[in-house]
Amino acid sequence: MAPETALPRDDAQAPMPAGHLHWLRAGRLEVALAPEAGGRIAQLRYDGVEWLVGQDEAGQATIAWGCYPMVPWAGRIRQGQFRFGGRHVGLPLNFGAHAIHGVGFSRPWRIDHVGADSALLTLALPEDGYWPFGGIATQAIHVRSNRLALQLVVQAGDQAMPAVLGWHPWFRKPERLLFAPSAMYPRDGEGIATLPAGRPAPGPWDDCFIHQGDVTLVSAGQRLRLRADTDHWVVYDGAPHATCVEPQTGPPDGFTLAPNRLAPGQRLQLRFELEWESDGPG
Template structure:
């Protein structure tokens, strides 16, 4: 069973079991959701074809399967350190000396509503060494028709102001072709961390963050899926032979150091992500 690590330093490369799965769908689009495993989508089937790396595909690490929300930060925070509110903060550096993908991927989400087509979940963020600011997240996963899946995320500051970034991390099974036309890329330095200023996009393969406002299209197994979001930052990770991750997010990696966005108490950040099969 998946569980909250309870204040312990999480290991993104440790196995994470999905726990009980909840199902939603319409027609030939069927979705399995794992609320206890970070509120993630465990698998999507379209016309019987699996779209994601699932928990039984041989990549059991928490970081490496399904489609999960990343919050309250995305990508890596350099060495887990950042300045905020006139002081320095440290969160666990848990991958390559950096802090990766927030805290929500390990935590059990509470299911508030579930019907044949949608699931609504909430998550109370910790106020401990993993993340000192708290906050409350909500997400909705909805099959809007036989070929359309809509995801929504929101994050509210509660106890006080806090820095914030969020997005999604889908692990798609390797497409034969990727249509992607970003306007700029964040160069990575010797530590593999995004830096400024942005430059013209460079050829792949990539593990990089881009500025992008256009649909991204994946072609695989005779299917075409169009990805769209109101997020203008997208990370593409297509270096492995078995997967391509296409990750819409509100800010670049290391945003707390590069371009911090702050929520005042009671303020909410929202984003949406849509997958649509032709």
């Protein structure tokens, strides 16, 4: 078993300063990047409306604010344990008895480019006890007048590696969530997704779903449509102040439930688009 580890930079509950913010703007959309705080989007504002939970509202816990990339895994890895290439792998536990959301959200990302409406960030994945495979992650951010386009890519290094990618936005509690998934992964007593996926249960949710098409949030006279090039979405709406809608390339505990192997040099990507419009009749 992997030891219980609580090193500050990788502890999901530890505070993490936002550091210097880089503002990207186009039309009525404003995006504040915090590369030092896990490469996350710290603020997201459209036509004056704030859409993300801020660091001060989250008790400063690294895991609970902004919108951050999940790489090289998304969601929980049960007890930090999985098998890959015929060997047992143990990851440090950073969320109770489990390893959660990868290593990207708790480490500073390098700025390769930042302009008025776009940025490119890079993170060299460790090849140590936190993540034994290495590799490199990049994220590209493009801001348009009413649309934010995000792309997250991970590339294996000299050795093969497993990978699941995701984005974790903490949206301020919307007035409505428009979401009709086709299936849901049931959770067991440890709160971990299991197979087989079945009929969706009523909320509140902290669950992974199969869903084709957009997910829509309605708030403050605005309608935010979310779309991604994946059919896996995690929705957490159990908090009174927030709702998380997270596109992922696979389910939580994906290294066991739906293993995805990257050969040396192979890439995996996830595109995520957020588009705003007025919430008119209908």
